[in-house]
Amino acid sequence: xxxxxxxxxxxxxxxxxxxxxxxxxxxxxxxxxxxxxxxxxxxxxxxxxxxxxxxxxxxxxxxxxxxxxxxxxxxxxxxxxxxxxxxxxxxxxxxxxxxxxxxxxxxxxxxxxxxxxxxxxxxxxxxxxxxxxxxxxxxxxxxxxxxxxxxxxxxxxxxxxxxxxxxxxxxxxxxxxxxxxxxxxxxxxxxxxxxxxxxxxxxxxxxxxxxxxxxxxxxxxxxxxxxxxxxxxxxxxxxxx
Amino acid sequence: xxxxxxxxxxxxxxxxxxxxxxxxxxxxxxxxxxxxxxxxxxxxxxxxxxxxxxxxxxxxxxxxxxxxxxxxxxxxxxxxxxxxxxxxxxxxxxxxxxxxxxxxxxxxxxxxxxxxxxxxxxxxxxxxxxxxxxxxxxxxxxxxxxxxxxxxxxxxxxxxxxxxxxxxxxxxxxxxxxxxxxxxxxxxxxxxxxxxxxxxxxxxxxxxxxxxxxxxxxxxxxxxxxxxxxxxxxxxxxxxxxxx
Numbered sequence: 036x037x038x039x040x041x042x043x044x045x046x047x048x049x050x051x052x053x054x055x056x057x058x059x060x061x062x063x064x065x066x067x068x069x070x071x072x073x074x075x076x077x078x079x080x081x082x083x084x085x086x087x088x089x090x091x092x093x094x095x096x097x098x099x100x101x102x103x104x105x106x107x108x109x110x111x112x113x114x115x116x117x118x119x120x121x122x123x124x125x126x127x128x129x130x131x132x133x134x135x136x137x138x139x140x141x142x143x144x145x146x147x148x149x150x151x152x153x154x155x156x157x158x159x160x161x162x163x164x165x166x167x168x169x170x171x172x173x174x175x176x177x178x179x180x181x182x183x184x185x186x187x188x189x190x191x192x193x194x195x196x197x198x199x200x201x202x203x204x205x206x207x208x209x210x211x212x213x214x215x216x217x218x219x220x221x222x223x224x225x226x227x228x229x230x231x232x233x234x235x236x237x238x239x240x241x242x243x244x245x246x247x248x249x250x251x252x253x254x255x256x257x258x259x260x261x262x263x264x265x266x267x268x269x270x271x272x273x274x275x276x
Numbered sequence: 277x278x279x280x281x282x283x284x285x286x287x288x289x290x291x292x293x294x295x296x297x298x299x300x301x302x303x304x305x306x307x308x309x310x311x312x313x314x315x316x317x318x319x320x321x322x323x324x325x326x327x328x329x330x331x332x333x334x335x336x337x338x339x340x341x342x343x344x345x346x347x348x349x350x351x352x353x354x355x356x357x358x359x360x361x362x363x364x365x366x367x368x369x370x371x372x373x374x375x376x377x378x379x380x381x382x383x384x385x386x387x388x389x390x391x392x393x394x395x396x397x398x399x400x401x402x403x404x405x406x407x408x409x410x411x412x413x414x415x416x417x418x419x420x421x422x423x424x425x426x427x428x429x430x431x432x433x434x435x436x437x438x439x440x441x442x443x444x445x446x447x448x449x450x451x452x453x454x455x456x457x458x459x460x461x462x463x464x465x466x467x468x469x470x471x472x473x474x475x476x477x478x479x480x481x482x483x484x485x486x487x488x489x490x491x492x493x494x495x496x497x498x499x500x501x502x503x504x505x506x507x508x509x510x511x512x513x514x515x516x517x518x519x520x
Binding site for chain 2: 171172174175176177178179180181185189190193194196268269
């Protein structure tokens with residue numbers, strides 16, 4: 036509702052005050068461009084979808100592997116945890132051009148950027164999930180003679196699933212952003228590339244079309260993962276007292 | 277076979293002595309209760325038998341094998357049901373067996389669930405069950421574990437009086453079919469009397485054995501037993517024993 040209202044106000048305002056197209060286009064003209072320009076940008080959209088999905092899969096795999104390693108080897112956790120946080124403090128926007136210098140304009144630096152953005156929320160969420168495993172259930176497992184591997188596979192992993200999915204959902208929306216950022220900096224296709232072209236030629240309507248699709252894509256990924264979560268996580272993550 | 281032999285068990289945490297020279301044994305197929313005030317080191321005793329703690333001195337033998345500090349030799353039922361919320365009733369019942377040797381006998385588990393009065397709940401998740409039903413599932417899980425000794429840690433203490441009495445009868449009916457050795461910890465005198473072949477009374481910290489009492493009531497036991505004079509005499513005796 037609020038969204039519809041906002042769009043109506045926006046439309047009215049741009050008509051009333053006759054704001055110039057290149058400053059702020061009215062929603063209706065953005066809509067027109069979205070339909071008219073479909074042929075021009077559809078392959079950009081496809082490229083971005085492909086890139087962000089690939090980045091997401093690789094990034095979340097890395098995130099899960101890092102979390103499992105850090106959890107199972109407490110020495111590693113203490114040594115690497117600060118490093119993880121540092122990796123998130125380096126602005127991606129500075130790092131991305133460097134990566135291009137190091138690895139060229141191919142797909143590798145783009146995947147690295149997305150991975151860097153994606154893995155952190157997943158690792159942190161999974162680690163928290165592993166560590167918040169109910170002490171009561173762990174005590175049962177130990178008394179029943181379970182070894183470390185059994186405790187991990189039968190207790191900690193399934194317990195961490197619901198928090199892992201929170202991480203995955205965040206990462207999924209980040210992956211689209213990561214893909215767009217990496218495309219800004221050196222690509223010949225993708226929504227990020229389309230956006231830079233549009234903004235340098237003052238086609239603000241096209242910039243908004245790109246924004247529209249990026250938001251839609253993020254939402255779509257988010258919804259897909261929420262759906263997957265409902266399928267995978269069987270029981271409510273309630274704590275028993 | 278399920279013969280437990282505990283000899284001269286000592287355990288302290290820092291300067292706080294918890295167990296003092298605890299020695300007792302359980303014969304094959306015997307139901308022994310340990311009765312003691314809350315905080316008398318009963319959980320520590322279980323942790324020692326379960327092998328997740330090592331005693332300062334003393335030893336624990338099961339079927340003439342030294343299991344001091346070794347895990348996986350007993351089957352355990354904790355105070356809270358401790359069911360895994362993402363597993364169904366059937367999967368929870370199978371867990372103990374899964375941990376012990378990876379292979380599971382699903383048919384037998386289904387039959388047990390049925391006999392235990394949980395028919396139709398095989399595929400339900402724990403949050404759909406009542407407190408008493410959760411404890412039944414937890415008990416079945418320990419019954420389904422292959423080890424010869426069952427250790428039950430105040431399993432009914434969180435239940436209301438009615439459910440508790442019902443669960444005690446239920447427990448006996450299941451146990452009488454299988455006759456595994458049971459070590460049962462409780463602070464409820466009536467519960468210990470109704471269930472056990474033998475009761476071991478522990479003193480306040482540090483826990484030492486104060487008295488051992490053989491309970492001669494014939495099995496199968498009837499719930500009216502708790503109203504008999506003989507029962508009351510034992511109850512009085514134990515009551516004063518615990519109060520001193």
